Amino acid sequence: MKNCNVLIGILFLSLISLSSCKKVWHVAQSDYTLNRLDSTAVFSDPISELIQPYKVKLDKEMNRVIATCPEDMPKGRPESTLGNWMADAIYDRANELSEVPIDFAMQNSGGIRIPLLRQGDITKGKIYELMPFENSLVVVHLDKALLMTFLDRVARSNGWPVSKNFYMKIKNNEIKEVRINGQELEDRIYNVALPDYIANGGSDCPFLVDCNRTTYPDLLRQMFIDRATNDKVIAASKEGRIEN
Amino acid sequence: MKRRSFIKQGSLISFGLATGLNATDLYKPKKSSLTILHTNDVHSRIEPFAQDGGRYAGLGGAAKRAKLINKIRAEKENVLLLDCGDIFQGTPYFNFFGGELEFKLMNEMQYDAATIGNHDFDAGIDGLHKQSTKAKFDLINCNYDFKNTIMHNLVKPYRIFQKGDIKIGVLGVGIELEGLVPKTLFKETQYLDPVKSANDTAKLLKNELGCHYVICLSHLGYKYKEDKVSDHTLAAESSDIDLILGGHTHTFLDEPKVLSNKQGKAIQINQVGWAGVVLGQLDIEFEKNFKNKCISCQPKIVK
Numbered sequence: 001m002k003n004c005n006v007l008i009g010i011l012f013l014s015l016i017s018l019s020s021c022k023k024v025w026h027v028a029q030s031d032y033t034l035n036r037l038d039s040t041a042v043f044s045d046p047i048s049e050l051i052q053p054y055k056v057k058l059d060k061e062m063n064r065v066i067a068t069c070p071e072d073m074p075k076g077r078p079e080s081t082l083g084n085w086m087a088d089a090i091y092d093r094a095n096e097l098s099e100v101p102i103d104f105a106m107q108n109s110g111g112i113r114i115p116l117l118r119q120g121d122i123t124k125g126k127i128y129e130l131m132p133f134e135n136s137l138v139v140v141h142l143d144k145a146l147l148m149t150f151l152d153r154v155a156r157s158n159g160w161p162v163s164k165n166f167y168m169k170i171k172n173n174e175i176k177e178v179r180i181n182g183q184e185l186e187d188r189i190y191n192v193a194l195p196d197y198i199a200n201g202g203s204d205c206p207f208l209v210d211c212n213r214t215t216y217p218d219l220l221r222q223m224f225i226d227r228a229t230n231d232k233v234i235a236a237s238k239e240g241r242i243e244n
Numbered sequence: 245m246k247r248r249s250f251i252k253q254g255s256l257i258s259f260g261l262a263t264g265l266n267a268t269d270l271y272k273p274k275k276s277s278l279t280i281l282h283t284n285d286v287h288s289r290i291e292p293f294a295q296d297g298g299r300y301a302g303l304g305g306a307a308k309r310a311k312l313i314n315k316i317r318a319e320k321e322n323v324l325l326l327d328c329g330d331i332f333q334g335t336p337y338f339n340f341f342g343g344e345l346e347f348k349l350m351n352e353m354q355y356d357a358a359t360i361g362n363h364d365f366d367a368g369i370d371g372l373h374k375q376s377t378k379a380k381f382d383l384i385n386c387n388y389d390f391k392n393t394i395m396h397n398l399v400k401p402y403r404i405f406q407k408g409d410i411k412i413g414v415l416g417v418g419i420e421l422e423g424l425v426p427k428t429l430f431k432e433t434q435y436l437d438p439v440k441s442a443n444d445t446a447k448l449l450k451n452e453l454g455c456h457y458v459i460c461l462s463h464l465g466y467k468y469k470e471d472k473v474s475d476h477t478l479a480a481e482s483s484d485i486d487l488i489l490g491g492h493t494h495t496f497l498d499e500p501k502v503l504s505n506k507q508g509k510a511i512q513i514n515q516v517g518w519a520g521v522v523l524g525q526l527d528i529e530f531e532k533n534f535k536n537k538c539i540s541c542q543p544k545i546v547k
Contacts (some may be wrong), residue, residue, distance in 0.1 A: 023532045025276070025410060025456040027486070030512070032499045033525040035312055037292070039302035044310040047352060051290055051306065054337060054345050062336050113334060118296055128336040132288075133366065200426040 062125030067228035070235055074116035077109060078170060078242040082117055083161025085236035086130075089227040090137070090220060091163035094193035097216055098139050103180050104166040105193035107220070108203045109157060111135065122234055124225060131221040138199035140192050141212040147190045149207050151175055159242035163193075170244040195220055274532040276409040279320040280459070281313060281525055283327045284491030285361065285518035287334030288346055293519070304520040306349045312523055313353050320527070322407035325354060328491035329361025329418065329463035332372075334519070342367050347375045355381040357403055359416030359461035360388065361491060365429045369393055384416035384461060387441035389434035402445050404455060410530050413449030415485075416461040417442045417478070419492055438464055438473055439481045446484035456530065460488045466495040466515050475513045479503045487512045487526070494518040500526070 073082040091105035114130050142150065154160045155170045162168075169177040178185055194208075201209040228234050292305035317323050327350065332343045343364075350358070358381060364372055373394045376383055386401035402415040417438040421430045442460055449455040460478070467476045475490040483506045496517035505511040516522040 023273070023534055025530045025532050027457070027528055028273075028275070028531040029529040030500075031527040032514070033527070034498065034516075035523040035525055037304050037308045037312065037521060037523060039292075039295075041305075041308040042311045043305070043307040044314065045307075047307040047310040047349060050348060050352060051345065054341060055291070058336050058340060115299065118298060120296070125336055128339060129334065132334050132336075132339065134339070197426060200428070201423055202426060204423050206423055 058125070062123060062128065064124050065121040066124050066127070066225065067122045067232050067234050069117050069119050069122050070233065072116050072119050073234065073236065075109070075112045075114070077157070078159030078244045079238050079240070080161065081236045081238055082112065082130075083107065083109070084164070084238065084241065085227075085234060086112065086224060087161040087163040088236065089223050090193050091165075093218065093223040093226070094137055094139060094216075097137065097218065098191065098193075098214065100139075100141075100191050102139065102193050103190045105163040106154070106166075106198070107161040107195060108198055109160050110203055111195060111197065112161070117234060122228060127221060127225050127228060131224055133195075133197065133221075135195035135197050135220045137216040137218045137220060137223075138194050138196045139214045139216070140194055140199050140208060141214070142190050142192060144185055144187050144190070146207065146211060147185065147192070148175075148178075150192075150205065151178060153205055153207075158244060162241050164239070164241065166241055168242045170242065274409065276407075276530045276532075277320070277322060278407050278410055278412065278457070278528045278530065279316060279323045279525065280487070280489075280528065281316060281323060281325045281523055282489045282514070282516065283309070283520055283523060284463075284489070284515055285330040285494055286327070286346070286520045287330055287363065287518060288332055288338040288343070289335060289519040290337045290345060290349065291335075293521075300519065300521055306353075306520065309520055309523055310349070310353050316525065322410070324356050324405060324407065324412065324414075324459075326414065326459070326461055326489060327355055327358035328461050328489050328515070329359045329416075330363045330491055330518075331358065331361070333363040333366045338366070342371055343375045344378075347379050351378070351380040356405060357382045357384050357414050357416075357461065359383070359463055359491075360385050360399070360418050361463040362419055362421060362424050365421065365425045365433075368429045369395055369431050369433065373398065384414060385418050386415050386445045387417045387436040387438040388421075389436055392432035392434075395433070401441075402449055404449070404453060409532070410457060411453075411455045413446070413453065413455035413458040414461060415442060415445040415449065415458070416463075418463045419465065438462075439478055442478060442485065443482055446482065450484040457487070457528075458485050460485045462488050462490045463492045464490065465492040466490050466497075466513070467493070475515070476503065479505060479511045479513055481506055482511060483507050485511060487514070489513075489524070490515040496522070 075082045087105050094102045155175045156173050165181045167179040293300040295301050331346050332338050376398045382403045383399045390396045405412045420435050446458045449458050465474045467474045475488045495515045500512040500514035516524040
């Protein structure tokens with residue numbers, strides 16, 4: 001009986017050999033485990049020790065409370081309280097630095113790196129999370145046509161954070177109306193405060209790369225830290241700067 | 245922790261022999277296992293998120309990740325630890341120490357390979373170079389031409405890992421830098437078509453270098469509404485990639501997505517959000533068998 005089985009086995013093997021050429025490695029089973037590193041997970045001591053000297057240096061500076069935030073300030077489009085606060089901080093500082101008056105300030109939405117600023121104490125470290133990038137201030141000097149190209153880009157993203165003296169109505173990602181300081185656009189040069197990231201073509205703004213500009217070494221993050229430190233309170237309201 | 249078995253099929257041969265014949269041992273297919281651990285867009289999240297009532301409060305952190313990785317390594321025979329880019333930028337650790345700690349921790353956790361994300365250029369290509377020279381893992385990318393940059397001999401198009409009986413080819417692709425990263429930062433890095441680069445490299449790995457399994461580390465992004473190359477478009481256009489581990493879009497998936505490649509065969513895509521909140525873990529069982537009996541060429545999800 002055993003011999004018979006072996007014989008069948010050999011016969012089986014021969015059949016397989018005829019029907020295919022050679023054995024290959026292939027996936028027989030694939031399992032997925034989603035390991036969520038929640039608060040029940042255990043810390044590795046050697047790794048914590050490795051982090052410690054860096055953490056000590058940072059904490060001293062970053063855990064410093066610089067302001068309070070009376071209510072949650074979320075990021076959002078077409079307009080948000082967080083975006084308004086940031087854009088106004090850039091606008092005010094740019095106006096101090098610039099020799100020409102600033103028409104408005106804008107910040108790309110993707111450059112805000114936290115979904116919201118939570119109500120409560122705001123540390124310096126939180127502003128680093130809000131704006132981790134080493135983006136500095138650029139004032140671009142745009143004629144009406146180039147300004148419209150830029151605003152079309154902003155409208156396609158359904159609005160970016162913008163300072164208080166600007167109004168734009170967007171419908172289906174297209175501009176319906178623009179007013180700056182309450183005025184319709186004229187044939188003149190507009191001075192717009194932006195992060196260097198945008199002025200250098202970032203976030204799909206390649207048309208800005210060659211435009212006239214004044215650059216400043218001042219970091220946007222520092223403007224936010226200074227504004228928060230001076231005001232002691234971080235707050236803003238939505239006032240229909242960009243509508244859709 | 246969730247665990248799902250989503251590709252599973254018996255071998256016709258082992259099934260046939262086990263049920264009818266005693267001479268099974270002769271024909272039992274050889275098996276080999278592989279555990280793939282992966283992260284993406286950790287963004288300098290060295291410590292867990294603060295306990296501030298936020299969405300990710302208390303989640304993540306390198307020390308927790310390391311502990312879990314060690315545990316898995318102790319349990320599993322063959323482990324690969326991979327990252328899909330944007331290691332840098334997001335917490336003051338990067339602003340103050342330039343990515344030094346991020347790489348140090350990845351060395352300590354014994355990452356095998358990582359690909360390069362757009363934010364890994366945030367301290368300039370010089371900043372990336374500075375940390376890369378200290379990396380004990382490979383930086384892998386096949387669609388950035390670094391030949392006129394300081395990174396030219398620090399990035400490999402692919403790397404082959406032998407784990408048990410299995411030869412695994414790992415390649416990497418990155419997103420278009422123009423418009424996303426200032427040129428002053430990426431300098432003379434040339435972006436090449438990621439689909440062509442990935443396919444050519446995967447073909448080389450599978451057909452000429454004898455890899456049994458090909459993994460693409462991608463920082464292209466999971467999927468876009470607009471017409472833009474993504475992990476989904478790469479998957480549909482590929483023939484020799486088995487698994488795409490992705491990043492950039494910070495996409496949280498409950499399980500890997502199984503799609504059809506250019507040949508109509510299954511290809512998996514996965515991504516684990518961002519900030520090291522999740523460590524992805526794929527446990528793969530390989531078996532050596534006749535190609536005609538290779539049912540895994542058409543795997544399906546079993547929930």
